[in-house]
Amino acid sequence: MPPAMRLTDAVARVAQRLGADGIGVERLDDDQLLELLSDTTEARKALELVMASASAEVSRRSGRDRGYGGLAQRKGMRTGTALVQQITGLARGDVARAVRAGEELAPPVPVPAEPVRPGADAAPRAAIAPPPDVPEWLQLVRGALAAGALSQAQFHAIRSGLGEPPVERYPELDPEFLPQAWSRAVRLLLDEAATLAVEDLRNQARIARDRLDPVGVTLRFEERFAARSFRRWIDESGQHHAHILFDDEAGAWVDALLQAALRPRRGPRFVGSGAAEKAREAEADDRTNEQLQYDTIMAVLRTGADADPQQAFGDRQPGVRILVESGAISSIGQRGEARVTGVGHLEDGGHALPGGVVEARLCDAGAIPVVWDADGRPLDVGRELRLFSRKQRIAIAARDGGCMWPSCSAPISQCEYHHIDHWWDHQGRTDVDDGVPLCRNCHLRLHNQRWRITRDRDPVGAADTYWLHPPPDPVTGEIGDPVMLRSKSPRRFGAA
Numbered sequence: 001m002p003p004a005m006r007l008t009d010a011v012a013r014v015a016q017r018l019g020a021d022g023i024g025v026e027r028l029d030d031d032q033l034l035e036l037l038s039d040t041t042e043a044r045k046a047l048e049l050v051m052a053s054a055s056a057e058v059s060r061r062s063g064r065d066r067g068y069g070g071l072a073q074r075k076g077m078r079t080g081t082a083l084v085q086q087i088t089g090l091a092r093g094d095v096a097r098a099v100r101a102g103e104e105l106a107p108p109v110p111v112p113a114e115p116v117r118p119g120a121d122a123a124p125r126a127a128i129a130p131p132p133d134v135p136e137w138l139q140l141v142r143g144a145l146a147a148g149a150l151s152q153a154q155f156h157a158i159r160s161g162l163g164e165p166p167v168e169r170y171p172e173l174d175p176e177f178l179p180q181a182w183s184r185a186v187r188l189l190l191d192e193a194a195t196l197a198v199e200d201l202r203n204q205a206r207i208a209r210d211r212l213d214p215v216g217v218t219l220r221f222e223e224r225f226a227a228r229s230f231r232r233w234i235d236e237s238g239q240h241h242a243h244i245l246f247d248d249e250a251g252a253w254v255d256a257l258l259q260a261a262l263r264p265r266r267g268p269r270f271v272g273s274g275a276a277e278k279a280r281e282a283e284a285d286d287r288t289n290e291q292l293q294y295d296t297i298m299a300v301l302r303t304g305a306d307a308d309p310q311q312a313f314g315d316r317q318p319g320v321r322i323l324v325e326s327g328a329i330s331s332i333g334q335r336g337e338a339r340v341t342g343v344g345h346l347e348d349g350g351h352a353l354p355g356g357v358v359e360a361r362l363c364d365a366g367a368i369p370v371v372w373d374a375d376g377r378p379l380d381v382g383r384e385l386r387l388f389s390r391k392q393r394i395a396i397a398a399r400d401g402g403c404m405w406p407s408c409s410a411p412i413s414q415c416e417y418h419h420i421d422h423w424w425d426h427q428g429r430t431d432v433d434d435g436v437p438l439c440r441n442c443h444l445r446l447h448n449q450r451w452r453i454t455r456d457r458d459p460v461g462a463a464d465t466y467w468l469h470p471p472p473d474p475v476t477g478e479i480g481d482p483v484m485l486r487s488k489s490p491r492r493f494g495a496a
Contacts, residue, residue, distance in 0.1 A: 007046035013039040048152040056102025137182040153198045161205025200409045210352035211493040217343045218354035261296035321347040348411035350490040388417045401489030403439040410439035420453045
């Protein structure tokens with residue numbers, strides 16, 4: 001459906017729901033309120049598309065090649081971006097993104113025909129520039145934007161996070177291999193876009209890129225490593241400030257420190273002696289999360305690298321876990337030194353690390369092997385144990401990558417492990433296939449509101465499918481359709 005028609009239809013639905021007495025959303029019931037929000041979103045997407053095209057056209061008509069005759073220059077502005085800013089009141093970054101989106105969708109620009117000189121045999125140049133050969137993956141993401149399936153922010157998240165296939169970096173591959181892999185990744189990202197926040201969509205696009213471009217992982221890591229910096233200054237009131245740019249590995253380590261410090265506030269299950277006292281201490285702490293993180297960093301700086309974990313982090317020592325597939329590690333030399341030929345992925349968030357960093361961590365911290373059966377599943381435990389073992393938790397983390405609730409982006413370090421067949425009520429087994437990671441909030445929501453998770457076993461031994469079933473409506477008793485749970489693990493993207 002053309003953008004103008006989508007816009008007209010969506011605005012008409014919004015106007016119908018609001019009525020003639022002003023906005024008055026408080027008189028709408030729950031379903032009507034959500035439908036109003038959905039219709040408003042459709043209208044906004046169509047408007048964004050129109051604005052992007054108009055902004056790109058203003059930018060084109062204000063190009064440097066037009067000199068003082070350009071549109072912006074005639075209106076007293078220096079650039080097309082400044083002119084759009086003046087009219088819309090948007091920030092420069094928002095206008096720049098709109099212009100880029102409009103340029104992505106712009107048709108070929110007419111090229112003035114060259115007159116034939118007297119006596120020349122050459123034919124005049126074509127009046128229209130030949131359309132570029134747009135690859136399938138780019139057609140998919142542009143088409144989703146044009147059709148309203150993506151907002152402008154979602155489009156830029158995929159476009160900037162995924163980038164373009166670096167075909168020239170892999171001359172040994174078929175030139176069509178990476179573009180086809182990019183198309184598969186785009187389809188998966190488009191399928192997940194409706195359930196992911198824009199920031200999470202951008203992260204997943206970067207993870208897909210890193211899975212398909214392992215050489216680029218090292219190049220991008222080195223760029224960010226070279227950009228690392230720590231800058232301090234004192235403002236006019238005497239307040240000390242700092243600005244830090246982390247490299248990837250250091251950033252992951254700081255995240256682990258802060259996760260450990262904030263863990264008591266994110267619903268820990270205190271176990272062992274002194275549990276009640278620890279719980280009371282966590283509740284009595286009146287510091288904000290930002291203050292707690294600051295105090296944690298200061299404690300680390302003061303006590304040094306050899307600090308007692310109990311002193312700074314309570315009952316859980318922070319650490320960074322890197323997932324590496326066994327095929328990415330080989331042995332060389334007579335002593336069998338480990339050489340990582342692929343890349344690793346952080347267990348929390350799935351971001352890639354180059355082989356050199358993984359090798360350094362193997363020397364420093366060692367490895368924990370996870371053995372999978374012929375069907376690609378870790379070994380089970382059954383009912384002998386109530387809680388999942390450490391190896392099982394690592395295996396589930398590698399499989400699912402984070403909280404499996406559709407709208408949640410909590411990393412695996414914040415997750416608990418839910419028995420889809422409750423261990424007590426349904427005699428559920430403590431098997432990896434029956435375990436699903438959920439963050440504390442989602443886990444409590446599932447139990448308190450009586451949601452259910454079920455599993456469909458694949459008959460040919462491929463990955464099983466998990467479904468989230470909503471509880472019956474408290475008024476009508478109706479049960480909504482189940483939602484398929486999707487893994488957040490980097491393994492779901494095919495590796496090059």
